[in-house]
Amino acid sequence: MTVNKPKVVILGAGYAGLKTAVDLQKKLGINEAAITLVNKNSYHYESTWLHEAAAGTLHHDKMCVDIKSLLNSKVTFVQDTVTDIKKDEQKVILENGELEYDYLVVSLGFESETFGIKGLKEHAFSIANINACREIREHMEYMFSKYRTEQRDELLTIVVGGAGFTGIEFLGELGNRIPQLCEEYAVPREKVRLICVEAAPMVLPGFDSDLVEYAVAHLEKKGVEFKIGTAIKECTPEGIVVAKGEEVEEIKAATVVWAAGVRGSSLVEKAGFNAVRGRVMVTGDLRLPEDDKVFIIGDCAAIMNPENDRPYPPTAQIALQEAEVCAKNVAVLVRGKGEMTEFKFDNKGTVCSLGHDDAMGVVFGKKIYGWKASFMKKVIDNRSLFLLGGAGLVMKKGKFKVF
Amino acid sequence: MTVNKPKVVILGAGYAGLKTAVDLQKKLGINEAAITLVNKNSYHYESTWLHEAAAGTLHHDKMCVDIKSLLNSKVTFVQDTVTDIKKDEQKVILENGELEYDYLVVSLGFESETFGIKGLKEHAFSIANINACREIREHMEYMFSKYRTEQRDELLTIVVGGAGFTGIEFLGELGNRIPQLCEEYAVPREKVRLICVEAAPMVLPGFDSDLVEYAVAHLEKKGVEFKIGTAIKECTPEGIVVAKGEEVEEIKAATVVWAAGVRGSSLVEKAGFNAVRGRVMVTGDLRLPEDDKVFIIGDCAAIMNPENDRPYPPTAQIALQEAEVCAKNVAVLVRGKGEMTEFKFDNKGTVCSLGHDDAMGVVFGKKIYGWKASFMKKVIDNRSLFLLGGAGLVMKKGKFKVF
Numbered sequence: 189m190t191v192n193k194p195k196v197v198i199l200g201a202g203y204a205g206l207k208t209a210v211d212l213q214k215k216l217g218i219n220e221a222a223i224t225l226v227n228k229n230s231y232h233y234e235s236t237w238l239h240e241a242a243a244g245t246l247h248h249d250k251m252c253v254d255i256k257s258l259l260n261s262k263v264t265f266v267q268d269t270v271t272d273i274k275k276d277e278q279k280v281i282l283e284n285g286e287l288e289y290d291y292l293v294v295s296l297g298f299e300s301e302t303f304g305i306k307g308l309k310e311h312a313f314s315i316a317n318i319n320a321c322r323e324i325r326e327h328m329e330y331m332f333s334k335y336r337t338e339q340r341d342e343l344l345t346i347v348v349g350g351a352g353f354t355g356i357e358f359l360g361e362l363g364n365r366i367p368q369l370c371e372e373y374a375v376p377r378e379k380v381r382l383i384c385v386e387a388a389p390m391v392l393p394g395f396d397s398d399l400v401e402y403a404v405a406h407l408e409k410k411g412v413e414f415k416i417g418t419a420i421k422e423c424t425p426e427g428i429v430v431a432k433g434e435e436v437e438e439i440k441a442a443t444v445v446w447a448a449g450v451r452g453s454s455l456v457e458k459a460g461f462n463a464v465r466g467r468v469m470v471t472g473d474l475r476l477p478e479d480d481k482v483f484i485i486g487d488c489a490a491i492m493n494p495e496n497d498r499p500y501p502p503t504a505q506i507a508l509q510e511a512e513v514c515a516k517n518v519a520v521l522v523r524g525k526g527e528m529t530e531f532k533f534d535n536k537g538t539v540c541s542l543g544h545d546d547a548m549g550v551v552f553g554k555k556i557y558g559w560k561a562s563f564m565k566k567v568i569d570n571r572s573l574f575l576l577g578g579a580g581l582v583m584k585k586g587k588f589k590v591f
Numbered sequence: 592m593t594v595n596k597p598k599v600v601i602l603g604a605g606y607a608g609l610k611t612a613v614d615l616q617k618k619l620g621i622n623e624a625a626i627t628l629v630n631k632n633s634y635h636y637e638s639t640w641l642h643e644a645a646a647g648t649l650h651h652d653k654m655c656v657d658i659k660s661l662l663n664s665k666v667t668f669v670q671d672t673v674t675d676i677k678k679d680e681q682k683v684i685l686e687n688g689e690l691e692y693d694y695l696v697v698s699l700g701f702e703s704e705t706f707g708i709k710g711l712k713e714h715a716f717s718i719a720n721i722n723a724c725r726e727i728r729e730h731m732e733y734m735f736s737k738y739r740t741e742q743r744d745e746l747l748t749i750v751v752g753g754a755g756f757t758g759i760e761f762l763g764e765l766g767n768r769i770p771q772l773c774e775e776y777a778v779p780r781e782k783v784r785l786i787c788v789e790a791a792p793m794v795l796p797g798f799d800s801d802l803v804e805y806a807v808a809h810l811e812k813k814g815v816e817f818k819i820g821t822a823i824k825e826c827t828p829e830g831i832v833v834a835k836g837e838e839v840e841e842i843k844a845a846t847v848v849w850a851a852g853v854r855g856s857s858l859v860e861k862a863g864f865n866a867v868r869g870r871v872m873v874t875g876d877l878r879l880p881e882d883d884k885v886f887i888i889g890d891c892a893a894i895m896n897p898e899n900d901r902p903y904p905p906t907a908q909i910a911l912q913e914a915e916v917c918a919k920n921v922a923v924l925v926r927g928k929g930e931m932t933e934f935k936f937d938n939k940g941t942v943c944s945l946g947h948d949d950a951m952g953v954v955f956g957k958k959i960y961g962w963k964a965s966f967m968k969k970v971i972d973n974r975s976l977f978l979l980g981g982a983g984l985v986m987k988k989g990k991f992k993v994f
Contacts, residue, residue, distance in 0.1 A: 319736075319739035319740050320740060322736045322739065322775075322776065323733075323736040323737055323739065323740050325736070326729070326732050326733040326735075326736035326737075327733060327736070329729050329732070329733070330726075330729040330730060330732070330733040332729075333722075333725045333726040333728070333729035333730070334726055334729075336722035336725065336726065337722050337723060337726050373725065
């Protein structure tokens, strides 16, 4: 071991951080750098599948991967929680220690953003991580079981705040899950209300209107009521208060799931980086403008889309592509030679699932619907696994039972 | 059809009522009597298995039997809830109608008895029926899921009130269930507290001390803490307050299950029968002393044990034996000939399960422990099914996967 080999520290083992670690351990020799990956949990989870864990349609074991199983001896894994980043001292503070770095990769992922709506933090769930999703799953089931003894209709009312990607995919899973719960608890399906509340005037911004219509029609057939252009004013222990223009309505609901806002990790702001809602406008090679030792990738990075002059939405696809470039650039810095690569997003498309058997979206510029889209969604999910853990991981955790 | 054939009405399709109906449809010709069986649910459930549904170790589908599937055309099944019995008018009031009878069999089963302990009705669960047990199962699981997001220790504390038969069998199942929940929610086993509180100075009254010691040792090994000679003074939304002599203690617990008291149906008292806690001291041929048209069997009947001059505890075994005698006697009255049979309890023994793989008890006067007892318990469970629905029902719902 060389004493003075550069120290590379990667924070977070989501798509971005884990892919960076996996790529670096392939690129760099054991004597070239000391690579450390820090993550709160011992496992990585497929965060794009969380809505399935929350609905209870896919068990979280199927979406969690033991991080160590994907690393070789070149990467040291530290299971700990990051509490601060001191960039002037080139050091990361953990709950149980601290780490020095020469190069830092910040890939700390997203948090739920409630925009200061009253009571939301206290009384609504959010599809934020494995623990939160397991609680949503159990909460809904508990409410069904309670209905059999208390007979209060609001126990069977589920409000989803937000008709964006996460909200719609979650509703799609609920469309499959609710009939199972109705059977288990002998509840008539018509007693269950699934309400989607969206403040914006449209469902799924960014998708073409025929794709949106397809999704809405599918979900309405599954019993979803849409309240569009309707803002949640308050969340209480009893439900929500919404307003559409002047009209204010109270909806009693035992389950409220907030799926309308994400932001980058608040640690990014705590560290003093120049960020808006936890997202930093990075340089072309994915670094912090004010500190060239620090890379920021994944949900904490903002990269402008030249086509519409807005930042790309944070997705797994862009995170994985950023990680590839980040790993290349870290290797250049570690070796002190080579050219830095500029990041350019190659949008292969987006598919929005509507339950396990339907979906819609755009792939390679082409619109697809129904079983073809559902099949493509699973191909995309399996591709993420492949990029992180190769064919072995796809075999273990992949989605194959397509039809 | 004869217009004036005697009307026999049976209330409740528990062990006692269902067995009476099944026996009568074998004994009587279609023109001899009009038999009606009334039950709230469309299904009969094995109430001696309820602790398994509550723990979540056996799915309730396995313990429910569609009542109509066990009846032939001689018995009319009415799914309705009994609200009153007017014995002077020989009629039963239902939620959705009324029924006249010539002979009535009251087999309305048990209710939970809280002895007026403050807050118990509001804040504790009881192992009372399928709906209640499903709610207990889901409640515990929800608390485990909540622990992962809230980290409050009391979420993992489960109090069982009562160290009688139901309490001990429930704890036995929890001993198997808790490790599963710990795995599902990544909770360390030592964080979970299982506390059994019993006001009496002993566990399992009626069992010999070596059997009791066996059970207690087994459950303590599974992590159960016993608080014997300790009374629950109050149940609050936060847990319970107990007292042992002068010493008062508050135990924070998210789950409190009351398993310490049962009584006969309160309808028996509403009907004006002479009863103590819903149990009527019946005549030797199982009738109401003040009305020879009315039979009372099962948990609403009290029959003295000549050996100790106390009433036999209400069990499935005695209910099934009472039903046999009751059916014989109803047939005698319907036909207006024959001798009435006096009931005599033939105690074949009792086995108390301690989870799916251990048990202890007395069978045909012999003490048994461990796997032998566990095996016998399943034989007894299957025998109940056999008495109600023959070999077909045993095949469908029986417990075979013994080891």
